[in-house]
Amino acid sequence: MYLDDFMVLGHAVPQEHRDLRKSICMMGYSPTQGLIRLYPIPIRVRPKKWALLKMPIEKSTSDKRSESWKIKGEKKDFDQLYKKINHFDIVKLKNRKNIQRHIISKYEVDCIESLNDKKESLGIIKPKNMKPFFDKRKDYEPKIQSTLDSDTLYKASSNFEFQPRIKYTCSNCKAKNGDNQQLLERGAYEWMRKEPSKLDQLWKNYKINDIDYEHYFIVGNQARYLNSFMIIGILWFKK
Numbered sequence: 001m002y003l004d005d006f007m008v009l010g011h012a013v014p015q016e017h018r019d020l021r022k023s024i025c026m027m028g029y030s031p032t033q034g035l036i037r038l039y040p041i042p043i044r045v046r047p048k049k050w051a052l053l054k055m056p057i058e059k060s061t062s063d064k065r066s067e068s069w070k071i072k073g074e075k076k077d078f079d080q081l082y083k084k085i086n087h088f089d090i091v092k093l094k095n096r097k098n099i100q101r102h103i104i105s106k107y108e109v110d111c112i113e114s115l116n117d118k119k120e121s122l123g124i125i126k127p128k129n130m131k132p133f134f135d136k137r138k139d140y141e142p143k144i145q146s147t148l149d150s151d152t153l154y155k156a157s158s159n160f161e162f163q164p165r166i167k168y169t170c171s172n173c174k175a176k177n178g179d180n181q182q183l184l185e186r187g188a189y190e191w192m193r194k195e196p197s198k199l200d201q202l203w204k205n206y207k208i209n210d211i212d213y214e215h216y217f218i219v220g221n222q223a224r225y226l227n228s229f230m231i232i233g234i235l236w237f238k239k
């Protein structure tokens with residue numbers, strides 16, 4: 001299939017593969033296909049939120065989640081894959097709030113449990129009582145592995161000492177103690193990489209708990225642990 005209306009809403013911190021590749025997972029909205037996850041995307045692709053992309057895609061054989069796709073030809077020419085992603089436009093600033101409202105109205109659920117019940121792997125949650133924090137990683141690995149397809153030493157999630165997380169309750173939370181999820185957005189990790197001495201400023205960047213702003217989380221599960229959800233992106237805008 002040729003996807004020609006993909007709007008980037010978020011992408012995650014790089015993950016390491018066993019074969020020395022590193023890649024990212026990109027998440028977005030297509031007016032024709034709905035919410036979509038694209039994985040694996042070569043690490044050198046640095047999609048901007050709101051970028052409009054087109055590319056040939058196909059269903060992944062290993063990932064059965066209906067929202068999951070990969071770039072066509074991923075297996076045989078991973079090195080060249082980035083060339084297939086065509087950045088053709090960006091959503092105009094003045095249109096972003098309306099588009100977010102539209103996406104929220106289509107995909108908002110009242111609790112993570114509702115996504116599990118519907119067997120959906122991507123959705124939108126309105127968080128209440130947000131309590132952001134940094135957790136020390138148990139799998140922290142200071143040494144950065146090189147990759148086969150790039151000379152740059154990209155940090156993967158395990159190369160960070162801390163993991164950004166947010167405790168919150170969904171609008172109609174069925175979990176006894178609310179939710180506590182990691183924030184995977186690459187931008188959050190980029191802040192941690194560039195400003196390691198100002199970690200807490202990250203939450204101010206997102207305007208978390210600023211009463212003038214509204215927040216929604218784009219949450220997604222893991223292919224191997226379908227009941228385990230993470231925050232892949234944050235939609236936020238002035239009320």
Ligand SMILES: [Zn+2]
Pocket residue numbers: 110111112113169170172173174175178179
């Ligand atoms: Zn909940």
